[in-house]
Amino acid sequence: xxxxxxxxxxxxxxxxxxxxxxxxxxxxxxxxxxxxxxxxxxxxxxxxxxxxxxxxxxxxxxxxxxxxxxxxxxxxxxxxxxxxxxxxxxxxxxxxxxxxxxxxxxxxxxxxxxxxx
Numbered sequence: 001x002x003x004x005x006x007x008x009x010x011x012x013x014x015x016x017x018x019x020x021x022x023x024x025x026x027x028x029x030x031x032x033x034x035x036x037x038x039x040x041x042x043x044x045x046x047x048x049x050x051x052x053x054x055x056x057x058x059x060x061x062x063x064x065x066x067x068x069x070x071x072x073x074x075x076x077x078x079x080x081x082x083x084x085x086x087x088x089x090x091x092x093x094x095x096x097x098x099x100x101x102x103x104x105x106x107x108x109x110x111x112x113x114x115x116x117x
Contacts, residue, residue: 017117024110027051032075034066037116045086048073052086053103053114060096
């Protein structure tokens with residue numbers, strides 16, 4: 001066998017950043033689920049006939065949003081009551097003023113995947 005080395009790609013090929021998060025059946029409606037994907041804290045929510053993923057940290061209190069309550073397409077931080085829109089990440093109530101990061105979600109064959117890129 002000869003020696004060879006693998007060189008990093010220098011062209012602009014996109015690398016997939018989709019990661020399997022859970023099975024759809026693992027998500028109870030309007031019950032947040034906190035998970036970690038590649039070191040990133042993610043809060044998954046099944047609500048309003050869809051699945052949403054946001055960064056699992058309140059932008060005001062730095063506590064897990066997955067410990068909060070869901071009402072429709074919003075999640076409320078348990079610490080100070082800030083609410084965030086699960087679709088856009090927008091902060092809806094004080095004291096939070098900064099949006100929470102959202103992540104694209106897809107469900108294929110009952111498997112929930114999140115794009116953490």
